[in-house]
Amino acid sequence: MELQARRQNRKESRPAMSEIEKTIPIEVLRYRPEQDTEPVLQTFQVPFTDDMSVLQGLQYIKDYLDGSLSFRWSCRMAICGSCGMMVNGKPSLSCKTFLRDYYPGGLRIEALAHFPIERDLVIVMDDFIEKLESIKPYIIPKTPRALSEGEYLQTPEERDVYEQFSSCINCMLCYAACPQYGLNSKFVGPGIMALLHRYNMDSRDGGTEQRMELVHSEDGVFNCTAVGYCSEVCPKHVDPANAVNINKTESAKDYFLRFVAPKGAAK
């Protein structure tokens, strides 16, 4: 049968077993709160091919070596933001970090820095979500518009002003990179500042004033010491450091203006 012949062919065209017998040591920080008093490192020898991601390495461990290893993942293509973790100490999306880059020495994988570990590579992300919810991350219309009136007009240039900051996938790598957030988790942090900036810069939005209260507060932008590591680790080129810095300037301006302009002093 034609179809069966084709299948046979396809199977033979896959890499021979000998090719995938290369192995790489993956050290994983384990923490099972019900049995470990503190996190412990565990090493697995994982067979790999050159196109395998770190995530695929973890999946191999879970499927064949230790079913109890826990980690978040879903899309495999760097858009869902689930699989952030520390790879050799650097905040990374495991789905777009490749094992070949760590061969033959191996790699160490740990939960994202600066967050409490829930279990193994899973962190508690409540703080991030609460911050996201707190900044009114939605359009507060400058000019309300009925659906029957169609879309707001927004030129490509007006869109470009905020588009980059709207590309944040909430992976939280920037929080794991931010030394200030590590010291003081009250700091609103890079990713959420970028999101806030995204709405403030949107030509359809009129909610800046409401949001800037958060920026002025002591947990706002002035916590940032301009290290810029957040932008370096960002997998989507959002450049949160830029958002924070623009808002430092804005915040300083507002702070000054409220002594001269009655509107600024309204609060």
Add this chain to the structure above:
Amino acid sequence: MRVVGQGEMHVEVFEADIAIVGAGGAGLRAAIAAAETDPVLKIALISKVYPMRSHTVAAEGGSAGVVQAHDSLDHHFNDTVGGGDWLCEQDVVEYFVAQCTEEMVQLEHWGCPWSRKPDGHINVRAFGGMKIERTWFAADKTGFHMLHTLFQTSIKYPSIQRFDEFFCVDLVVEDGRVQGVVVLETATGQFTLIKAKSVIIATGGAGRVFRENTNGGIVTGDGMAMAYRHGVPLRDMEFVQYHPTCMPGTGLLFTEACRGEGGLLLNKDGYRYLQDYGLGPAEDKPRNKAMELGPRDRLSQAFWYEQQKGRTIEGPHGSVVHLDLRHLGEAYLRERLPQIYELAEEFLGVDPAHTPIPVRPAVHYTMGGILVDGNCAAPLAGLYAAGECSSVGIHGANRLGSNSLAELCVFGKVAGIEAAKFAKAVAPGNTASLLKKAADSQRQAEQLVTRSNGTERIATLRKEMAQTMEDGCGIYRLGDTMQATCNKIDELKQRFKNVNVEDKSSVWNTDWLLAIELGYQLDVAQAMAYSAINRKESRGAHQRLDGFEARDDVNFLKHSQAHYAGDGAPRIDYGEVKITKSRPGTRAYGAAGEKAEQERKQASHV
């Protein structure tokens, strides 16, 4: 260690008016619609992942909605119904196309960063099987932007209470209607009964039952299986879409927008092979509904034939063809297809401005799903479904690209409004007796862990399932291989009873969740395989090569309906197809399609 299933049974109770399972595009849109219908209604929005992780996030190309002066709702209707090989519910399609644009505008008002024309109006692009450009897009991250817009907007509504990272294990059905859901909190292993007067399922598709697919790990058909187990039929499950341009090995998606923007498909000789499969003429820039802008089923089928003829390129992950974007230039690609550019560079080491991208078809979308009517209501009172998990009837035997994102909005909203209406009309259920049912569901879920003698490895069962689905229910299908797949799934369901969950702990026990998901997947896979073998014709994405190569409108212009039968094979019966204004005709594309359309027009003028 607190071991699962030890200690007292304890189920928490949360009282809601509406429970929504799944917080992707459809679930979020439903939640907002319900909240806007009546702010007094308490809405529980349950998701096994944080909403922004939902698989809507991975949709790339765009979302349909008629906007151009020379376009019309009739055109969108005809494209959709013809694209679905006339297996669509035409009254539902009529409603759908009439609502799409308003929903896209609604998203715009909520902040979705749609790509724009220089004058500030939203821009649209061409898409496969669509006669006129009507696909709204946000670069090539449309699903991402729609999902984040909906999620962030949902935060405005205090009546939406989210249950993030709560895994749904069962529906609670009593007195002939659904009255809530039982959820497991991933972080603690604790169970909660969410009492609700109506329930919306919005859990997405089931593409992960196949080996090579574009889907995220979470796309495991949970809601389909839960409804199915409670007697709700799964409709048209044999129709599974292969997307023609995916990354070899991983199956990751290269959006159809690559071709909408002018990308070409080449075989090993650099030849645009689609012209050999009734899709020509091969013009430099493919005209709409021709060549590279043909529908997905036809393009995946053409790939299969090229492979048969030995005209594909052999790679480490099977045969491939080339998706050529080079002529579009780096600047244009970076603007219109930035994510595609990065995927090619980072995952394949290919710079698409200089080298063609190797691609092959992979499973992408489940056309069928939970049977619902045009109001998103399932035959079980109080139950609604929207999005990929549902079969509301707009996709027929083959979905057109950019209709599914529009579907999330249009029918998410309908489901939210209808579920709100239902919730206001019925009295709350009896907590004590619902709790008893919830405790049963908990026991059943815990049994997977507490049973101590399991020997079957989860990954092994999952891989065998995915392989047999690919073998038997792929792009082309044969009776004997489909039978082998049915037998294999039956066998795997038996072996699943002996599955071994290694992890016994309560906190973030993903081994346990994977086992529950595998149970869901096996039921859905079984519905697909049995629906497929029983359809003795070829239509849309269901193509046979064993004597049933033609469409058979006499016997099979019908929806299949798979009914759950426990350990046994599903019972398959058939439902009528609603035809309003488009009689089934020849489904043709390219020059042949234009000719057929002319003839239809003339015939209707007579």
